[in-house]
Amino acid sequence: MTTTPRWRALTHHHLFWPVAVLVILLLVNVPFTPDFFSIKMTDGHLYGSLVSIVLFGSPLILVAVGMTLVIATGGIDLSVGAVVAITGALTCSYISDQADQSALSGVFLAMGIGLVAAVVCGLWNGFLVARMGIQPIIATLIIMVAGRGVAQLITDGQIITVNSEPYKLIGGGYWLTLPFSIFVVAAVVAVTVALTRRTALGLLVESVGGNAEASRLVGIRSMRIKIMVYVFCALCAGIAGLMISSNTSAADGNNAGLWIELDAILAVVIGGTSLLGGRFSIGGTVVGALVIQTLTTTIYTIGVPTQTNLVFKAAVVIIVCLMQSPKFRAKVFGGRFGTKPGAKGGTGQPAAAQAEPAAATEPAPKMEVS
Amino acid sequence: MAEPQPVLEMTGIVKEFPGVRALSGVDFRLFPGEIHALLGENGAGKSTLIKVLTGVHSLDGGTITLSGTSVRFDSPSQTQQAGISTVYQEVNLCPNLSVAENIFIGREPTRFGRIQWKRLRREAAELVDRLGLDIDVTAPLSSYPLAVQQLVAIVRSVGTGDADGQGAGTKVLILDEPTSSLDRDEVLELFALMRRLKDQGVAILFVSHFLDQIYEICDRMTVLRNGTLVGEHMVSELDQVGLIQLMIGKALDQLEELHDHQLRSDVGESLLQADGVGRVGGVAPFDLEIKKGEVIGLAGLLGSGRTELARLLFGADQPDSGTVTIGGKQVSMSAPNDAISEGVAFCSENRKTEGLVPDLTVRENIILALQASRGWTRPIPVAQRDELVAKYIKALDIRPANPEARVGQLSGGNQQKVLLARWLITQPKLLILDEPTRGIDIGAKAEIQKLVVSLSEDGMAVLYIAAELEEVLRLSHTIGVLRDRKLVAQLANGPEITPTRILETIASGEHQ
Structure with missing residues (x-):
């Protein structure tokens, strides 16, 4: 393989590896499902595996987009799954108490209540992390564990079912031939990109995550930035919670959004945002989330036994992470996929590259400081 | 002192890091029953030498002889077993455990696999007692102030190397800047302990930035500069001016020649006024006035409190006494934001960790x-x-x-x-530059200095910190001299201010 400048520029684009993995995973399905890429129009709705992947992946994309900003500040949010459950539980229990479950005003009020609860969770996380200085993994663990209990309390330990046409639209309905949730996701992603790149928020988030002390000395109010980011992440999780409960027309405090935080973190990492904080890529995260969802779909289509599908998933994730690690590529493929000259391990590299963060970010040993 | 056999002898020590030769052929010897100061500016190689000796860094050349036998340490624990103990600046103990537990942690006396708590407490008490300290060994370490914790760290390291707690195992004790966060009384207590250990025949290697302390407690000193040995002297035979010359590496008359200044004297009205601003463990309370268009240079050895002073004026560290007034308005200095909004800017000396993203x-x-x-x-x-x-x-x-x-x-x-x-x-109205020319090439250095002059001509006040005296002299209207974390003098620059004069001020600490 010759490395023309064009090819080199392509492989060096930060989205190259996530997209390549996504394409490969999609192609793997073709031998098992020959019409994998076909999309049919039935009853004015588009159907097909690709549409399903986006539809079922929507909540994950939402959660992962919020998680991206938290991770970019050098934090992590484990509570998103619980927030999904709380939001769904509150909204559904409010709707189910209405005489007319399909009344628009009631549905909007219910969703408002759910999202306010999500924001409160985010404020709590942000308060613990930014104000109290508690490590993010511990601070958010609190709601991760307690939140499911709260959701169970709201639903009295039952699965609450609702029968509301307008509410069903968010996660299970169609609009302009496409699943409505795709529009929700597109809107949230667009708003996030605008919020971070049209204002200075993205720059300040990257600065806080890239070098917290330098950011403090330059006068960035990192406390505010961090609280905002945790609130935003919880809000995204809340919207995902609406979507999940709407899709099944039920709120399950125990199982809604279970383990979604881990998939979301994985999606962020596959998308090229470093767990050490700093540079982030919303586009990369969306692709990363699609990779995870495609993987889940692939597991079903190629018929991996359900008992072993987590093992299979783990194996693929390891391969993906290794492929994205410049160190691994240099070892296995030589310089063919050329690592970026002078690229720091800090940003744009997935978890596998973080195995030795010290070695990657400090090329030369520190000189003594006496 | 008669010249007995040195307990520790390091010969021709070489240590290289990629692209840097941190130590080139350094000789060092340590005699039993002496307190030996290791001196040099930051980056001179003091810490590297200690780390090579204690096995933290591997040796690239040279030999180490301990009590007459050649040794080579691959890990800090080997060093400890051989009788070399180290106490670092930061106390590495467990504050939640008792003093006795801290002293014996990792080598508790056991019987059938069970810890003998009574024996542990008794032996800890004996050890503390023998060293003349009044410490309740059953109390948690955190109930004592930092200074006592430092002493406990020393007791612990002296007790290391022998399971029966007789203290005979330690031949060499390395104290790496143990006094930097202690007040005067606490330092005296530490010195008393050091003297007792010295009388017991322990050789002590003492690293400190405080020259007064060196002259108070040490018998002999070794001076390093840029990774090479500059000299070994008896403390009584070398005065402070001579020592500083050795550390900086220039004779006084040589400095004299480089010195020539042409400064405008048209500084404006007062911009910043600091009254009694200080911070415990940082810099002693000081008064300082900075005028518009004025360049104030800070001179003093590394570790004398130059950076700490600058950080207080920016709010990077919070002063615990005094007031700062900028442009007639008192500023709370609870965070850098407060200073920044009043037009103060600060370029840290640590570009990588505190500057760049x-x-x-x-x-x-x-x-x-x-x-x-x-x-x-x-x-x-x-x-x-x-x-x-x-x-x-x-x-x-x-x-x-x-x-x-x-x-x-x-x-x-x-x-x-x-x-x-x-x-x-x-x-900004005031630009604080902490070592802006460190580690950069000559061309960029000159450009930055020129920039400082032109900024001050435009009315910007500059607080300028540099290791090189002539750099400070060339640029500054006023020179603040620091010594031992105290602003000891403020000299208006003029023909009579020479590097010699500044060195003398640093050495004597007069104008207090």
């Missing part, structure tokens, strides 16, 4: 301070931003002149210019 581009790093003051909702318009960045890249000649380049990939001098640009863009 290495993953961001040159452009992003340059606009960071301005953007931070505008808040996230008001981004700098793209056209204005690009124009500003281009202007400063050009004015400061930042290379490569590519705003999209990652700042982590630039050379040291260009990184420094990026940081300067970051603050100049905010048009």
Whole structure:
């Protein structure tokens, strides 16, 4: 393989590896499902595996987009799954108490209540992390564990079912031939990109995550930035919670959004945002989330036994992470996929590259400081 | 003192890091029952020498002889077993455990696999008692002040190397800046302990930035500079001026020649007034006035409190006494924001850890301070931003002149210019530069110095910190002299102010 400048520029684009993995995973399905890429129009709705992947992946994309900003500040949010459950539980229990479950005003009020609860969770996380200085993994663990209990309390330990046409639209309905949730996701992603790149928020988030002390000395109010980011992440999780409960027309405090935080973190990492904080890529995260969802779909289509599908998933994730690690590529493929000259391990590299963060970010040993 | 056999002898020690020779052929010897000071400026190789000796770093050349036998340590625990104990600046003990547990942690007396608590407490008490300390060994370590914890750390390291707690195992004790966070009384207590250990025949290697302490407690000293041995002297035979010359590496008359200054004396009205500003463990309370268009240089050895003083004026550390008034308004200094909003800018000496955000581009790093003051909702318009960045890249000649380049990939001098640009863009009233020319090449150095002069001509006040005296003398209207974390003198620059004069002020600490 010759490395023309064009090819080199392509492989060096930060989205190259996530997209390549996504394409490969999609192609793997073709031998098992020959019409994998076909999309049919039935009853004015588009159907097909690709549409399903986006539809079922929507909540994950939402959660992962919020998680991206938290991770970019050098934090992590484990509570998103619980927030999904709380939001769904509150909204559904409010709707189910209405005489007319399909009344628009009631549905909007219910969703408002759910999202306010999500924001409160985010404020709590942000308060613990930014104000109290508690490590993010511990601070958010609190709601991760307690939140499911709260959701169970709201639903009295039952699965609450609702029968509301307008509410069903968010996660299970169609609009302009496409699943409505795709529009929700597109809107949230667009708003996030605008919020971070049209204002200075993205720059300040990257600065806080890239070098917290330098950011403090330059006068960035990192406390505010961090609280905002945790609130935003919880809000995204809340919207995902609406979507999940709407899709099944039920709120399950125990199982809604279970383990979604881990998939979301994985999606962020596959998308090229470093767990050490700093540079982030919303586009990369969306692709990363699609990779995870495609993987889940692939597991079903190629018929991996359900008992072993987590093992299979783990194996693929390891391969993906290794492929994205410049160190691994240099070892296995030589310089063919050329690592970026002078690229720091800090940003744009997935978890596998973080195995030795010290070695990657400090090329030369520190000189003594006496 | 008669010349007995040295307990420790290091000969021709070489240590290399990629691209840097940290130690080249250093000789060092240590006699039993002496307190030996290891001196040199930051980066001279003191810590590297200690780390090579204690097995933290591997040896690239040379030999180490302990009690007459050649040794080679691969890990700190081997060193400890051989009788060399080290106490670092930071206390590495467990504050939640009792004093006795801390002393014996990892080598508790056991019987059938069970810890003998009574024996542990009794032996800890005996050890503490023998060293003349009044400490309740059953109390948790955290109930004692930092100074006592430091003493416990020493007791622990002296007790190491022998399971029966007789203290005979330790031949060499290394104290790496143990006094930096202690007050005067606490230092005296530490010295008393050091003297008792010395009388018991322990050889003590003492590292401190406080010259007075060296002269108070040490018998002999070894001076390093740039990784080479400059000399070994009896403390009684070398005065402080001579010592400072050795450390800096220039004879006084040589400094004299380099010295020539041409400064304007037209400084404006008062800008910043510090009254009794100080911080425990940082710098003693000081008064300082900075006028518009004035360059104040800070002179003093490394570790004398120059950086600490600058950080207090910026709010990077919070003063615990005194008031700062900027432009007639008292500023709370609870965070850098307070100083920044009054027009104070600060370029830290640690470019990498406290200045740059290495993953961001040159452009992003340059606009960071301005953007931070505008808040996230008001981004700098793209056209204005690009124009500003281009202007400063050009004015400061930042290379490569590519705003999209990652700042982590630039050379040291260009990184420094990026940081300067970051603050100049905010048009500060007072610019604090801490070692802006350290580690950058001659050309960039001259450019930065020229820039400081022209900024002050435009009315900006500058607080300038540099290791080189002639640099400070060339640029400053007023020179603040620091010694042992105290601002001991403020000298108006003039023909009578020479490097000699400043060195004498540093050495004698007069004008108090």
